[in-house]
Ligand code: HEC
């Protein structure tokens with residue numbers, strides 16, 4: 001526990017350094033950018049402020065990219081989500097400026113409005129457009145938006161009917177929160193997993209939460225995601241009614257609720273969870289990063305997605321030996337398929353392996369999991385049962401023999417060397433490569 005805490009502390013301190021470094025460089029670039037030619041300014045500001053995430057060549061592969069979800073946009077694809085233009089078109093300069101100055105809420109993309117204005121902002125937009133040759137040959141135009149329909153009980157009800165007619169529920173659920181959705185796993189144009197938006201949480205809408213913003217999102221589609229454009233499917237008036245309906249679904253964020261509202265909100269959450277424990281379990285498992293460890297690494301810092309939860313990441317932890325993360329898929333022979341609920345619970349909360357032996361309190365964070373409520377443990381177990389089976393036989397942990405163990409301890413305790421730990425890319429299980 002002490003060591004895993006120390007490890008977390010180190011990560012935390014590194015993250016603070018990374019963020020403060022980014023901010024101070026961003027601030028100093030604001031001063032520098034007042035002089036010089038405009039394309040050069042755009043390039044310089046981009047390299048300082050945007051490249052850490054979006055990469056120097058705009059490929060979405062900057063040094064911070066690997067740690068972000070969703071990942072930064074790859075500008076070389078020339079594909080943008082938050083546009084006022086027809087599906088498949090480029091965004092207008094105004095669209096780009098909006099994303100840059102207001103940021104994309106719910107993602108790592110910051111709001112640059114305070115630092116980037118006027119000519120500097122124009123220059124950054126001009127530089128961004130150099131990453132895709134499409135900008136040289138196409139002239140994007142905003143779509144006509146028709147007349148806005150005011151919000152009223154009648155227009156909201158009419159919008160609800162449009163929501164049904166257009167089958168938004170197949171992805172967003174009957175309640176806008178995903179309940180009853182038939183499609184649940186989504187990928188973006190780069191093949192990375194993306195999360196569906198909860199339509200009751202307007203503060204997470206990347207493109208803004210006004211009726212006009214929402215109208216534009218489904219009117220023009222989110223290019224590079226599974227959400228299509230709905231132009232022509234219904235009349236313009238119906239689209240406005242739908243937008244008004246979506247806005248009406250928005251709830252208050254928890255931080256703005258009073259006591260009564262909070263109690264009522266958490267009751268409704270609990271009801272939702274008891275209706276669908278596996279879904280809640282998925283939410284917990286994603287939030288707790290189980291897949292980050294229990295999926296092999298691809299060597300570029302990401303996980304091999306075709307082996308999701310199939311185990312195979314190899315760790316060495318100083319004098320404690322070598323561990324390969326076990327297979328958590330529902331495969332009966334090599335995963336958790338043959339385990340009883342109690343066996344899984346014991347592993348999660350007591351660190352007891354199936355053969356009754358004990359794990360160390362790291363790398364598997366069972367001491368933290370032990371603090372979960374029973375219903376939360378049940379939800380995680382219910383979700384693990386639904387993870388598609390992958391046959392990947394994982395070797396047992398290898399404790400070091402006695403003398404290397406003593407030598408390791410001596411180095412740490414007497415020579416005060418850092419705790420040596422390493423993580424290796426590739427799958428250390430029997431299934432080779434990422435094929436499946
Ligand atoms: C801390 C990381 C980070 C930094 C720094 C950053 N971005 Fe982003 N940016 C992101 C992420 C993440 C996304 C994708 C969000 C998503 O998929 O919803 C994104 C998306 C975008 C988009 C796409 C909008 C769309 O409609 O698809 C633009 C444009 C953009 N960023 C411009 C910039 C510019 C210009 C800068 C520098 C001034 C910058 N970003 C700096 C993380 C960052």
Ligand code: HEC
Nearest residue numbers: 166168171186194196197205206207208217218225226227
């Ligand atoms: C095929 C699945 C699918 C369907 C059908 C679908 N959506 Fe979406 N929707 C998504 C996904 C995925 C996202 C999140 C995209 C992302 O984060 O990159 C999203 C995001 C949104 C957003 C958030 C936009 C923002 O600014 O962040 C709104 C609003 C929305 N959808 C409304 C609708 C409406 C209204 C309909 C029906 C007309 C609909 N969606 C149909 C998958 C779908």
Ligand code: HEC
Nearest residue numbers: 288289290293323324325326347353359360363364365397
């Ligand atoms: C920091 C990396 C890490 C994280 C995060 C992590 N695990 Fe583990 N997990 C391991 C390792 C390593 C083992 C094997 C330990 C051993 O046997 O000594 C393990 C073992 C297990 C086992 C026992 C399986 C078996 O075959 O013995 C289960 C079940 C499990 N983890 C579930 C989870 C769940 C659920 C989460 C998320 C809540 C999670 N793990 C998060 C690294 C991790």
